[in-house]
Amino acid sequence: MSLLDVRNLTVTYPGGAAAVRGVDLRLDAGRKLGLAGESGCGKSTLALALLRLLPSGTRVTGEVLLDGEDVLTMKWGRVRAVRWAGASVVFQGAMHSLNAVHRIGDQIAEPILLHRKATPAGAKKKTGELLEQVGLPAARADAYPHELSGGQRQRVMIAMALACDPRLIIADEPTTALDVMIQAQILRLIEQLVADQDLGLIMISHDLAVLADTCDRLAVMYAGRVVEEGPARQVYEDARHPYARALSAAFPRIGDPASRFAPQGLAGDPPDPAALPSGCTFHPRCPVALETCPEEDPALRAAGPERRAACVLVGPRPDEGPSAETPAAQGDRPAEDPEALEEARPSTP
Numbered sequence: 001m002s003l004l005d006v007r008n009l010t011v012t013y014p015g016g017a018a019a020v021r022g023v024d025l026r027l028d029a030g031r032k033l034g035l036a037g038e039s040g041c042g043k044s045t046l047a048l049a050l051l052r053l054l055p056s057g058t059r060v061t062g063e064v065l066l067d068g069e070d071v072l073t074m075k076w077g078r079v080r081a082v083r084w085a086g087a088s089v090v091f092q093g094a095m096h097s098l099n100a101v102h103r104i105g106d107q108i109a110e111p112i113l114l115h116r117k118a119t120p121a122g123a124k125k126k127t128g129e130l131l132e133q134v135g136l137p138a139a140r141a142d143a144y145p146h147e148l149s150g151g152q153r154q155r156v157m158i159a160m161a162l163a164c165d166p167r168l169i170i171a172d173e174p175t176t177a178l179d180v181m182i183q184a185q186i187l188r189l190i191e192q193l194v195a196d197q198d199l200g201l202i203m204i205s206h207d208l209a210v211l212a213d214t215c216d217r218l219a220v221m222y223a224g225r226v227v228e229e230g231p232a233r234q235v236y237e238d239a240r241h242p243y244a245r246a247l248s249a250a251f252p253r254i255g256d257p258a259s260r261f262a263p264q265g266l267a268g269d270p271p272d273p274a275a276l277p278s279g280c281t282f283h284p285r286c287p288v289a290l291e292t293c294p295e296e297d298p299a300l301r302a303a304g305p306e307r308r309a310a311c312v313l314v315g316p317r318p319d320e321g322p323s324a325e326t327p328a329a330q331g332d333r334p335a336e337d338p339e340a341l342e343e344a345r346p347s348t349p
């Protein structure tokens with residue numbers, strides 16, 4: 001059984017914004033899944049839905065199986081326990097998430113006292129251990145948030161997320177506000193904790209390069225749907241879906257300093273989730289759209305071994321042979337048209 005199994009998850013905000021549409025994801029313990037996409041594509045909504053943190057009135061359908069238990073149908077008392085001990089979230093912007101008037105030690109201890117029913121002495125001891133685990137001296141428990149640097153505050157957020165020994169960590173843009181050196185330190189810390197404690201990790205970012213460097217698998221979202229999914233490096237270096245290709249071309253290549261000076265953009269904006277285009281929602285911005293794309297919304301389907309993409313132009317390449325995944329779903333799908341897709345990747349001088 002997977003640690004997390006998300007099936008056909010759909011989220012519609014009051015007012016009709018379809019922010020997440022029919023998403024399927026699976027994650028095992030010790031594995032790291034990156035969730036990428038432009039601002040507004042539904043990444044944070046998906047994360048919030050996993051722990052039922054969305055505003056009331058939001059319609060959520062599908063299944064979110066955490067260790068086989070559906071978070072979407074469980075009673076509220078159980079949801080509250082799951083939020084700390086099952087899965088916890090590291091949000092972006094630690095300064096806003098931490099309470100400015102409480103010492104950080106008290107903030108880390110709170111869920112331990114509440115959910116672990118620890119004694120004050122036990123919670124204090126655990127707090128010190130957690131701070132040391134994230135690379136801070138236990139004595140920093142007495143500090144207030146404003147006495148710490150941005151990187152230290154993000155370490156505190158990670159310590160808080162680990163307070164009740166969760167199985168799954170959801171990190172939503174955990175390094176966005178940090179400078180590059182500190183960002184790298186925090187990413188390595190997260191990687192090390194995931195490996196040491198056999199956690200599952202979902203890392204959300206608009207930065208495909210960061211995700212490719214940190215995660216095992218990558219899912220690229222567009223207008224609330226996953227449009228490409230596969231091994232992280234492969235998706236970053238050789239994306240198949242035209243949107244994923246454009247997104248990956250917008251970031252510098254890892255290990256290719258020249259590409260730093262030639263980031264590529266994608267024209268237009270993502271659609272309003274309350275008024276999505278017909279057919280494939282990417283077709284108005286797609287450089288290789290066919291006449292039929294405004295009519296057909298392609299399902300996510302095999303695009304090679306362990307890879308899936310949602311584009312009528314994409315299938316397994318002839319040299320890749322049949323995909324081990326969803327063989328029955330392959331049917332009479334057109335093989336990938338490499339020429340058309342090559343045009344979709346902006347060239348780097």
Ligand SMILES: Nc1ncnc2c1ncn2[C@@H]1O[C@H](COP(=O)(O)OP(=O)(O)OP(=O)(O)O)[C@@H](O)[C@H]1O
Pocket residue numbers: 013014015017019037038039040041042043044045046055206272273
């Ligand atoms: N409470 C809400 N009510 C209505 N629409 C919302 C609400 N919250 C988010 N949305 C809309 O849902 C869509 C998805 O937003 P979401 O924040 O999940 O995207 P995102 O990919 O995480 O973007 P970002 O990287 O900017 O956080 C956006 O169009 C957003 O405007």
